[in-house]
Amino acid sequence: MSRRGENVYRRKDGRWEGRILKPDGKYKYLYAGTYREIKEKKKNYQDNAGADKPAAPRRAENPAGLFDRWLESCAVNGVKPSTYENYYNCMRLYVIPFFTGPENSRITETSAGRFVRAIKDNVALSDAYKRKLLSIFKTALREILKGSAECAPVMEAVRLPKPESTEVQVFSLKEQRLVENAVLCSNDMRRLGILLCFYTGIRLGELCALKWGDIDFEAGTMSIARTVSRTKNFRPEENRTALLVGLPKSQKSVRKIPLPAFLLKLAAGMKPAANEEHYVLSGTAAPLDPRTYQKYFKKILLLAGVKDRKFHAIRHTFATRALELGVDIKTLSEILGHANVSITLNIYAHSLMEQKKIAIEKLNKLHITHMDFSLFPVTEAVIPV
Structure with a gap:
């Protein structure tokens, strides 16, 4: 049986289909007779993808390039299509445009904090979507800065807003x-x-x-x-x-x-x-x-x-x-x-x-004020004065 995030599906004709999302946003489709065969085909393709397989991000590049390369690596590594769509929208619409300007030419604690404030101050976005964007931003930073001295302070600067405790909609x-x-x-x-x-x-x-x-x-x-x-x-x-x-x-x-x-x-x-x-x-x-x-x-x-x-x-x-x-x-x-x-x-x-x-409330009914005192006759002799 296929596993979560594999992008492997059983077709109605009985064959197995594997999908690999390439850096250009297009899918590569592979086919095989069994689940084991399609897994092997996908692995061989990804191992020999050549130009389609991006190198690991380098911190010396400009931030926009780093985030772009991280997005490409997500495509080649075969994340779920819905997950990639969320990553794509976050990077293309918010992160990359923000880090394109000269004032944010490096990923630092200051520039990361500046991006967080920009998202939190954006009144056009819901609190839930702000939290999603910053969560994806933090995921990308963690991968890009992995093993570097800047990782800890930059990650500390990206604090997610607390989720709102909204009451769920329920039918009576x-x-x-x-x-x-x-x-x-x-x-x-x-x-x-x-x-x-x-x-x-x-x-x-x-x-x-x-x-x-x-x-x-x-x-x-x-x-x-x-x-x-x-x-x-x-x-x-x-x-x-x-x-x-x-x-x-x-x-x-x-x-x-x-x-x-x-x-x-x-x-x-x-x-x-x-x-x-x-x-x-x-x-x-x-x-x-x-x-x-x-x-x-x-x-x-x-x-x-x-x-x-x-x-x-x-x-x-x-x-x-x-x-x-x-x-x-x-x-x-x-x-x-x-x-x-x-x-x-x-x-x-x-x-x-x-x-x-x-x-x-059930326990409250056990309280002595709810008891029928006629059930407990008490004489004056046993009550200390």
Whole structure:
């Protein structure tokens, strides 16, 4: 099985395809009959890439050149397309233009701090995006300055803004029931997806990548093994974006999730007698575009008379309901496919606080002021004066 970040995919004709993102932004496509063969082909190509393989960055170069070469090394080393897109946008739109001018001709503690302030002061950027940009900037600096005396002070100058503790969007129980009723009244094959998300918490990309063969009706489980995403296409002669099927967000995102009995019954009734390699939402060998499904979801919300929210609110709703029902945080984290439990704790801190309040209120009822004193007759003789 291919691993996260490899850019290796199994084609519908049975062959394996390997993709290597070259420094010019174009992909090199390699093909083989087995996973082992395509891995070997990719390794041989990268080892003998010659001019396509950039040398390690040299600190004597100007900063713009250093960051550009770091970006090229990311392309050759085969990072995930979505990750490379983030790196590309950060370097081309912010870092390289900033370090092109004469006032920032060297990477120093001062110039790095100046860039951090410029990003933090940019009112056009959200706090979350500022944090992402500075995180990528720090990743690049760590690689460029590795082993140098300047590394520690420069890295110290790049301090990421603290993440905002924003409350997640969640459907109320009434709203969830309205949405579910609207879905069940529809004859659209895509309706199953919304219910799957409400009762398993899977991500939109994971839902669009779900195949009928991923649902084990005997075991009552669903396997999450891939994701669909639309990313920037670096081929100028083709469309601006491309729909890619790859591995999920992290290793923990590859998981099996138990399905409730009513969902298994509903899915079994909707399952066509088609190839199990076909995708659930599209019913074909090609996955449904996540953007298309988001539009369908908005129509369902309108039909249900429920306030418009992002699709990800379904995932947050699942997690909130699970906590309300007493599901422990470790189990919830595994179902959601978070890389670690701390991510789950940070996202759902508000929901956890609500559960703590309920628990404390139960203890409060044990307090002596709530007791019926007629149950404890006490004579004056035993009460010291």
